[in-house]
Every structure is written in structure tokens, then in C-alpha cells.
Amino acid sequence: MSAVRYPLETVGLAAGGTGGHLFPAEALARELQARGHGVVIYTERRGAQFTQALAGLPHLVLPARSLAGGIGGKLAAAAVIMRAAAIARADMKRRGVTLVAGFGGYPSFAPVMAGRSLGLPLLLHEQGTRLSLANRQLLRFADRVATSFGDIGGVDDGARGKLVETGNPVRATILEAARAPYPPLAGDAPLRLLVVGGSQGAAVFGRVVPPALLALPEALRSRLQVSLQYRGDDADAVAAQLRDAGIAVDLQPFFDDMAGRLRDAHLVVTRAGATTIADLLVVGRPAIVVPIPQGGSREEQRGNADALERLGAGWCMAEDDEGFTAPALAARLDALFTDPAILVGAAAAAAQLGRPDAAARLADEVEALLQARAAGTGTGTRG
Known part of the structure; x- marks a missing residue:
């Protein structure tokens, strides 16, 4: 049996299991596909139930568990996250993933951390007017943070240079x-x-x-x-x-x-x-x-x-x-x-x-980071 062949360049998208996280990831994935990029979406079992959104998109369902609860719950969640990160890391290496885009939700932790362990650039997308808990925790690892609104809370002054307003990508039917x-x-x-x-x-x-x-x-x-x-x-x-x-x-x-x-x-x-x-x-x-x-x-x-x-x-x-x-x-x-x-x-x-061009603007940010990585110039953050 011949080995599975993957595109030379693939963008990994990490999204929680709700439509609020998965639908923007889907919109970006389809825009990137249209531009000739390979994509893979990392989500969990709830996200996998959005079969129409994932149709035609390579995706991997990872184990996930919230960090909510006492010490025991947090330890159990940490073990699940470590296992999911190991699975995601192996998959990223097979597919040749060159960048990770995170869309929030606790299931995004594992694939984002897997990408960072491989030295990949990280783009976060925030859908709301304030950074979500997951994105606040991952902010220090991010090369760029795309926002849906111009005024966003939960970001320290030192990290505001990472922000770029793109809008929130919506589905093709919208x-x-x-x-x-x-x-x-x-x-x-x-x-x-x-x-x-x-x-x-x-x-x-x-x-x-x-x-x-x-x-x-x-x-x-x-x-x-x-x-x-x-x-x-x-x-x-x-x-x-x-x-x-x-x-x-x-x-x-x-x-x-x-x-x-x-x-x-x-x-x-x-x-x-x-x-x-x-x-x-x-x-x-x-x-x-x-x-x-x-x-x-x-x-x-x-x-x-x-x-x-x-x-x-x-x-x-x-x-x-x-x-x-x-x-x-x-x-x-x-x-x-x-x-x-x-x-x-x-x-x-x-x-x-409204921002009907949000998926295109977000894809532009992905490509800017990819170009900066290929050129060896760092994150490609605009001056």
C-alpha cells in the first residue's frame, strides 16, 4: 500500500465544538482552499456534528475536556489535552502543516499547543468584543490576533501590536x-x-x-x-x-x-x-x-x-x-x-x-504570516 500523500503546504485550523467557533473556521478554510492552500480542521465531537459545515474539508476529531471543576477535574483535563496535543502534533507532521489558526474554545488548546511545539506561527481569531478565556490564555503564544471589532477588551497594552481587525467570517449561505x-x-x-x-x-x-x-x-x-x-x-x-x-x-x-x-x-x-x-x-x-x-x-x-x-x-x-x-x-x-x-x-x-469580506481579509493575514515564515523575517507583523 502506498503512503498517504499530503499537500506541500497546509494550514491547520483549531476550533471549539460550537457553531460560533466552527463556522468562522469553515469560512476561512474554504477561502484558503480556493486560493490553493491545503487545510485541516481540528475540533472535537460536538464540532464533528456540524457535518454540512465540514463537508469536503479534511478534519480530525480530537479528545477534549473542559478545565472547569476542582483539582481532580483540572488534572483529568490536562491529561486529555496532552493526549490530544500528541495526536494533533503527529497529524501536523504527516500533513506538513505550516501555520495554525485558532478560533477559541477549550478544544482549541491542544492543536494550538501542538503547533507551537513544532515552531509553527499562530494566528488567533476572536469573534467577540472581548477576548475569550481560551484566547486570553493563548495570547502570549500568538504572532497575530485577528478581531471582529475595532474595539476589543481583555488585551494588555503590550499585546495590542498583535491586533488586526478583519471581521468575523460567515458561511457562504449567509x-x-x-x-x-x-x-x-x-x-x-x-x-x-x-x-x-x-x-x-x-x-x-x-x-x-x-x-x-x-x-x-x-x-x-x-x-x-x-x-x-x-x-x-x-x-x-x-x-x-x-x-x-x-x-x-x-x-x-x-x-x-x-x-x-x-x-x-x-x-x-x-x-x-x-x-x-x-x-x-x-x-x-x-x-x-x-x-x-x-x-x-x-x-x-x-x-x-x-x-x-x-x-x-x-x-x-x-x-x-x-x-x-x-x-x-x-x-x-x-x-x-x-x-x-x-x-x-x-x-x-x-x-x-457588516464585513462580507472577512474571510478574505483573514486569509490575507494567514498568507502574510506564511510569507514572513518563508522569508525568515519573523511574524510579518505590520509596522
Whole structure:
């Protein structure tokens, strides 16, 4: 049997198991492939479930474990990370990997450290408005840090010379949806509302959104066309209640045509994950964003939501300070749908902030580091 042959030059991409980490990695991988580079994505079992995102992309599923927990948990996690790093290191040597790009999440630790043990350049990408925990820990090893926003927290002054703003790469389906203009909001035309919880889930949307919609005036209810992502056991009853009130609703546990629904929406109610924000801005759709109230992404999502509101592209309704309630949401929806100019203005602001060329800009940074490595001039950091 002949030996497996690999491209002369391959870029390794290390991504956690959520869509927020994997989708930007996928977008960069496909851009690099289009430029003739070899690629391989290193992820863990959750990331491997995004089969459509990984289709046609070489990838390796590594063991992973969070460092959360007591001393015993941290020791067990360290052992898993060491084993995963050894597997990744061997794979990188076989494939001839020449650079590693890390996209955050604890599963990115092992392949990033494997790359550093081989002396490879490291590019980190930060999707949010503040460095994630994983990227903060890996910052000292990075040659460059690509950011989605111009103003980013969690970076010491001494490391700011490594930063370059590229935007957050989005999937091809989102780029296709971005070609459509904001839907007209004239006369008695339908009002299309998209409500989606994202990979973190949003059971609170099922508790807050239906009663908020029922509290709207009949004139608005009769125009509403709602796409509601909801996984509750009472989904059929919730849908029937909304339809009885004159609201056209498509209630499903998961939407596999998210780009099309985002394209057609006048307003989106969603969590504030970085990939969600990037999708909204590229397509140019206003949103009511509800950052998750707890967990490791709490600070990141609140920063994303506040930034969206500050830039005029949406409105933050925080669940943890009781800002996201049925009466509050009903009042917000009533105000927005009654004065369509507000939505049109927020859509325009979002579109101006979108970065449809983010994957290309990030690929440019990869190539700059590769060229600097080939020339033996260090990291290629711009002066």
C-alpha cells in the first residue's frame, strides 16, 4: 500500500465544538482552499456534528475536556489535552502543516499547543468584543490576533501590536442572503419576525415571546408572520394559541434554512453570540438581542449586545436584569412595528457594519504570516 500523500503546504485550523467557533473556521478554510492552500480542521465531537459545515474539508476529531471543576477535574483535563496535543502534533507532521489558526474554545488548546511545539506561527481569531478565556490564555503564544471589532477588551497594552481587525467570517449561505435588500415595510404588508435561540438554547424565548405577541394590538397580530424556534413539549399548544389570535406562525425545534429566514426577516429576536451578530450585520437585519444570563459566554454576549445597540443596529434586552419580559418585549415590538422607519434605519446601520469580506481579509493575514515564515523575517507583523 502506498503512503498517504499530503499537500506541500497546509494550514491547520483549531476550533471549539460550537457553531460560533466552527463556522468562522469553515469560512476561512474554504477561502484558503480556493486560493490553493491545503487545510485541516481540528475540533472535537460536538464540532464533528456540524457535518454540512465540514463537508469536503479534511478534519480530525480530537479528545477534549473542559478545565472547569476542582483539582481532580483540572488534572483529568490536562491529561486529555496532552493526549490530544500528541495526536494533533503527529497529524501536523504527516500533513506538513505550516501555520495554525485558532478560533477559541477549550478544544482549541491542544492543536494550538501542538503547533507551537513544532515552531509553527499562530494566528488567533476572536469573534467577540472581548477576548475569550481560551484566547486570553493563548495570547502570549500568538504572532497575530485577528478581531471582529475595532474595539476589543481583555488585551494588555503590550499585546495590542498583535491586533488586526478583519471581521468575523460567515458561511457562504449567509453571503448569498446578503445580496437581498431589506424587505419593504409598506401599508398592510406582512411583518416577518424571526425568533431563534442559537446553539446555547433559549427556553426563555418560549416563555416570553408568545405572551408578548398575544399582547400586541390586533392590527399588528394580523400582519405578523413569525418563525419561532422552540423545543418545548407544549410546542403544538403554543402554536395553536398564536394562530387562534390571528398570528401566522411556523414553530419548529430547529430551522435548517436559517439564511433564507434571516434574509426575509424584518426583525430578529436572538441571543448575542458572535457568529449570530456577524450574520445579522452581513445580511443587514436589525435585532433584539438577549445575551445569555450565565455561564462562560455571559460577559462576551453582553458586550456583543451592548455594541450592537451602541452602533444603532439593534436593541439589547438583558434577561439577567429583568429587561426581557413579556410586557417589555410587547412594548418594544409595538413601537418598532408601528414606526417602520426605526427598523429601516437599524437595518441600514447593520449593513454598513457588516464585513462580507472577512474571510478574505483573514486569509490575507494567514498568507502574510506564511510569507514572513518563508522569508525568515519573523511574524510579518505590520509596522
